[in-house]
Amino acid sequence: MTPVIEQLQSLNRILVELARRQPFHGANFEEILQDILWTSARSLNVARVSLWFYSGDRQHIECAHLFQQSPPGFTAGMRLTASDYPRYFAALQEERTITAHDAWHDPRTREFRKTYLEPLGITSLLDVPIWVEGSMIGILCHEHIGSPRQWTVAEEQFAASLADLVSLVVESRDRHRALRALEESEARLATFFQATSEAVIIHEQGTILDVNAATERLFGYTASELVGQSVLLLTHPEARSLILERIQQPIDIPFEALARTKSGEALIVEVQGKSILYRGRWARVVGIRDITQRKTAEQNVQLAAQRQQLLAEIALRIRQTLELPEILNTTVVEVRRYLLSDRVFIVSFDPRTEEIQVVAAAMAPQWHTNLEVLLQNVHYRSRLLTTPATLSCEREMLDPHLRQVYAAHHIQSCLLIPIQHQPQGPCFLLGVHQCDRPREWQPYERAFLEQLATQVAIALQQAELYQQLAALNANLEQQVAERTEQLQQKMRELEELNHLKDVFLHAVSHDLRTPVLGTLMVINHLLQNNTSDTIPVPRSTLTCIQHSQQRQLHLIETLLHIHVDQQPSLSLAIAPTSLATLVKAIVAELQPLLQKNKATVKLQMAPTLPLVRADPIQLRRVYENLISNALKHNRPGLTITLTAEVQEDMAYCTVQDNGVGIGSDQRSRLFDLYYRGRESHHRTGIGLGLYLCRQIITAHGGEIGVEDNHPQGATFWFRIPIARPT
Structure with a gap:
């Protein structure tokens, strides 16, 4: 919203x-x-x-x-x-x-x-x-x-x-001021009547003994016609039981009753009596005041207040919604209920196209009619659109064609109220039909509908504004969604580029560290054991350094090949390879690192082990990463056991240590990129070694995993295919 x-x-x-x-x-x-x-x-x-x-x-x-x-x-x-x-x-x-x-x-x-x-x-x-x-x-x-x-x-x-x-x-x-003024006037009039001209009747047990001139004027009887008669002569039939009760049980409190004049006119009177001694006997003197006008005025004020309250309630119900159909339907239902009419409808008329149509209607079942057909009638349509006031329904005042239309649709009385709306857009008209009888529309009814039409016009403007805002909002949401999708696509591209950069940096920091460290340890050993200016270097040592630098160069070229492409991949140089020979050479080259960590390596590989289909350089990286990781994550004095055996057409290889082991909560994430373990914040490298191991073994068509022997240590295993004889 x-x-x-x-x-x-x-x-x-x-x-x-x-x-x-x-x-x-x-x-x-x-x-x-x-x-x-x-x-x-x-x-x-x-x-x-x-x-x-x-x-x-x-x-x-x-x-x-x-x-x-x-x-x-x-x-x-x-x-x-x-x-x-x-x-x-x-x-x-x-x-x-x-x-x-x-x-x-x-x-x-x-x-x-x-x-x-x-x-x-x-x-x-x-x-x-x-x-x-x-x-x-x-x-x-x-x-x-x-x-x-x-x-x-x-x-x-x-x-x-x-x-x-x-x-x-x-x-x-203002209404209450008028009402108070009327009440004050009635009070003064009552006082005046008490003193001079108020209708006064003296009776004994209901038999009239005397009346004054005001009584004659009020009821139209002469005094001689009233004396000796019962007070019920002046009582309306609906009030006779009340008057009989007051005769039998007199009270001095004023009360209201219905009276009847000689001509049969009904009056609303206020009666107040008092017991007096009249001509030596007790009688009741009764003052009678005609309050018919006051009661009528009170009723009119009350009705006006009710109409205003009803108008406010209807206006609130109409303006509580912003949907145009609901506004129009609520209007016709409320108007029909208020006027007790047979049909209420709202039509929309476009002056530019002269198109007219019914947009809302409420009709009594017995007076249901096809309003669309009625509106298409040329005579009714002309009368509807050219008469801004109440439509006269006197049959003799209508032209013959219109009389036929009214008779066909049972229209006895018709009322039309324009609903002001945008001058450039369609006009709305409120129509009311009375079908069961001719009806004289009262001024207050027209005033009520005109006030209601103003409220409906405001509600229509609000509804139109709401529709415009909804359209703008929908367009804005679509633009935001499209722009968001573009930004998300750019973010995904940036994340992919950032990922490729990180993999490259991690590979450089991890894979190149091991051969550089080995070379550095050989050079440090030579410098520490010879203090002369010229240091004799055995040929085997130079060969070892040469091989280390060649592997380092090959690693750099491999990393560059991987990270130039958007989809990282490994280029393998597959050849039949002896695992025993390859592992012995790896252990020999890592000897300085093993000596530094006081580690022992046990080789348990049978000489008869068949050759495997592998890239020797990439497979060397796997063993170097697994051995160096075992050394980094355990204390000095570690024992590392390297095994290999044949399982069907695969070589099953293990790198087992007797270190601290690996917790079950870490095993599922060891081969993820960046993962370094909980205790690795003080170590070098940023968690690429095992990730690269998985990439290499997977590229060979094998699989790699880890088993925990806690607290005896951890066992890393992998499978690679055996070379088939040609």
Whole structure:
């Protein structure tokens, strides 16, 4: 999930939490506004958030609340005149939000630079007008201090939603003020009626004894018509059981009941009685106040609040998703449920191609119809696209063709609401059908759908932005994957080159050390045993040195041959070779090294051992590496036993020592490149000897391994083919 999408979802969750946290009915108006400003400042991480309202003459805006994070707190009282900042006030009337990333240079806000922005260090502004019932009443202003800030689309939408929330709060406050005023008026009226003209009835056990003129006016009866009659005459049938209960068990607490006038009109009245001594006998005096209008007003206010709450809930459900089909389907389902209508659908119309299609629909099963066929009807389509308001369904007012279309699809009433979207793209229209009866669409129903259409338009814009971001993200991921694969290929090539370099260096450091060491020991022996200027050198010694240098040169050429190619390989000069003769010569040449380490070599090879198919020089390297490794990894005084025997068509050779042996955790890695063992950090060489031994034996078509005789020592073995007689 991309950061933009995560920000959209996070800000939407904050809006939901804010809506749940603040009950907009019965709450403190100022506290709600401060909570909105505090939440906005923390959510968008801005230094200052302020709320401005227009003055009565609409020539000024005054700061009602200003929240600043450092030092935290609320202030108010600033005032800005429209004539001083004409471009800014003109922009408020024309734009949904004033998003000034660089407020000092933005043509809409640079008027504030000298007097307001620079003194306070403000560099970026995000201002949203607040509209109530088609009139802009104020501005929600976000002020960023520091380096200029690039506001995101999610932040603009969040700020716009907060402005809508402030609008709802103001509307809720106004409704409650009107309700309180109505209640106060009713209270004053009740007092006045108690003193003068309130309907008053005096009865005894339900029989009317007297009434006043206000009662006559209220119920339409004359006093003579009422006196002597039962109070049930003025009672609605639904309230008779309640009135009988109050006659039998009088209480002084006011209660509400349904009354009925002489004309049969039902009234909602508030009844309050008190026992008095009337003409020498106890009776009940009852004041009756008509509260029908008040109850109707309360119901209207309650319904309006419910509609606003429902609108907020539907808008949240619509805007909680970024998938276009889900947004449209949620819209038609919620509208049909709210209006209790038979069909609700949304069509998409492209003005450029004049293509129109149904994109979402919700219909009652009994009124299901083919909307695609309906939309392709020329008469209905023309009426649909050219009538921006409620479509009249009076049959006598429709042309004959349209009447036939309505009858064929059972359309009794139709309502159309445009959903504003991008001017360059397709337009969306919301249609509602009533099929079971003619219906008079109420103004509040149209207002509700228009407000909902605005929320749907915002959700559509968010969905389109999400699709664009998803496409960009997919393209970016593909580019990153391709570039990563290229880099990985380069890394593999570099690792291979580095591997070849290491093998070459390891071979030089390991294989060339043994012949150089042997030659150096012969020369040191000659220098130590003769102090004269001229040192006689036996011919056998020079021959030994010559052979050692020839082997060293051959090793260098072999290593160069191996590491020039990208795929390392050994070039073998195979010839029938006597193992006994070769091993005796190797032991003789290593004699100085054996003497230095006080080591003893035992040869256990039968003279009748057949010849082997081998490269003598490479096989010599195997024996030299195995013997020198045994000397390096054990203390002086070592005994090394060399054996060879025939196993089928292979010669099985061993190099066994009586040293410290090899642990089981090391045997599986001894023939790996670079491996030197746990106790080899103080020794020369970097672990190439045994690796080269395996390479040589494998090139001969044989195999090599090691057996542990711990604590008696270790036994290295290998097999090479026996030479077949020609």
